[in-house]
Amino acid sequence: MAQPTxxxxxxxxxxxxxxxxxxxxxxxxxxxxxxxxxxxxxxxxVYFFYTQEDWFRDEADDRKExxxxxxxxxxxxxxxxxxxxxxxxxxxxxxxRLNADNPLNLDRDATExxxxxxxxxxxxxxxxxxxxxxxxGTDLTPSNLxxxxxxxxxxxxxxxxxxxxxxxxxxxxxxxVLGYQVYRQLIRHPDFRDQIKYTSPENINAELLAxxxxxxxxxxxxxxxxxxxxxxxxxAYAFAAGKHALLCHVAERPGLLVPSAGYTxxxxxxxxxxxxxxxxxxxxxxxxxxxxxxxxxxxVNKVVAKQLGYFFNGAVT
Numbered sequence: 001m002a003q004p005t006x007x008x009x010x011x012x013x014x015x016x017x018x019x020x021x022x023x024x025x026x027x028x029x030x031x032x033x034x035x036x037x038x039x040x041x042x043x044x045x046v047y048f049f050y051t052q053e054d055w056f057r058d059e060a061d062d063r064k065e066x067x068x069x070x071x072x073x074x075x076x077x078x079x080x081x082x083x084x085x086x087x088x089x090x091x092x093x094x095x096x097r098l099n100a101d102n103p104l105n106l107d108r109d110a111t112e113x114x115x116x117x118x119x120x121x122x123x124x125x126x127x128x129x130x131x132x133x134x135x136x137g138t139d140l141t142p143s144n145l146x147x148x149x150x151x152x153x154x155x156x157x158x159x160x161x162x163x164x165x166x167x168x169x170x171x172x173x174x175x176x177v178l179g180y181q182v183y184r185q186l187i188r189h190p191d192f193r194d195q196i197k198y199t200s201p202e203n204i205n206a207e208l209l210a211x212x213x214x215x216x217x218x219x220x221x222x223x224x225x226x227x228x229x230x231x232x233x234x235x236a237y238a239f240a241a242g243k244h245a246l247l248c249h250v251a252e253r254p255g256l257l258v259p260s261a262g263y264t265x266x267x268x269x270x271x272x273x274x275x276x277x278x279x280x281x282x283x284x285x286x287x288x289x290x291x292x293x294x295x296x297x298x299x300v301n302k303v304v305a306k307q308l309g310y311f312f313n314g315a316v317t
Contacts, residue, residue, distance in 0.1 A: 031126035034248075036251055042267070044083065049076060050075070079304070085297075088118060089292050137164075137165075176218045244311065265299060270297060
């Protein structure tokens with residue numbers, strides 16, 4: 001054996017230019033993107049809601065000389081919101097800090113950790129509040145699921161959803177939200193490929209789907225979460241959004257008398273009045289001798305006009 005050996009001339013050390021952590025890309029999460037985030041000063045409050053039918057009746061009539069015009073009016077009511085405060089922290093003990101090797105950056109790692117946890121909580125809450133049945137004006141499971149490339153017609157199914165929203169509200173659907181498994185089937189569906197086979201050499205992506213469907217945005221939820229609760233259990237994972245799709249009208253600029261399928265109200269109180277989606281704090285706990293990195297967010301998702309949404313339940317196998 002040649003001497004000295006490899007082990008004698010080199011002692012394994014921690015690399016300082018690489019580490020591995022499974023951080024999900026922020027683009028995987030659609031919860032902050034679909035509906036407008038409305039910063040609010042109070043944790044809970046009310047807002048006005050106008051009766052839709054009052055604005056759609058054709059009541060203008062002939063006016064005779066010297067006579068009054070025909071009178072009409074509209075009703076409104078109020079709805080309320082109450083932002084739930086969510087928080088999580090990661091403690092960094094002084095012994096751990098003093099003993100940490102380069103390239104570990106404990107503050108950065110803890111910040112990423114709690115931020116990811118809150119982003120995942122928001123995503124899963126968004127799915128619970130917006131991305132399931134019995135919430136929107138229409139629920140539909142396609143008679144031929146979109147993963148059936150021979151018999152299904154996803155373009156016609158989505159066109160029917162657009163027509164339904166327009167007929168019932170006078171507003172055009174401008175946003176399509178897809179679970180990743182639905183998106184994966186649609187970009188390979190021959191009906192979409194046939195639309196561009198003579199005009200574009202590109203692979204189909206979310207932007208091309210939107211162009212073919214004549215809507216403003218296609219958003220894809222790619223967020224993944226661990227379905228196992230116990231730390232020592234065999235890991236299992238699932239897509240947060242499942243095999244569904246939501247077609248809806250979303251206000252481009254929220255304001256008075258502006259319709260939107262939904263809003264997310266975010267309480268500014270958790271971020272020093274800045275109205276940020278997630279606020280990060282760092283403070284020292286002398287009794288524990290730890291630095292605490294804490295993430296906090298306060299929000300509530302509200303369906304404000306269910307008739308502006310059309311939900312495709314279990315659109316693929």
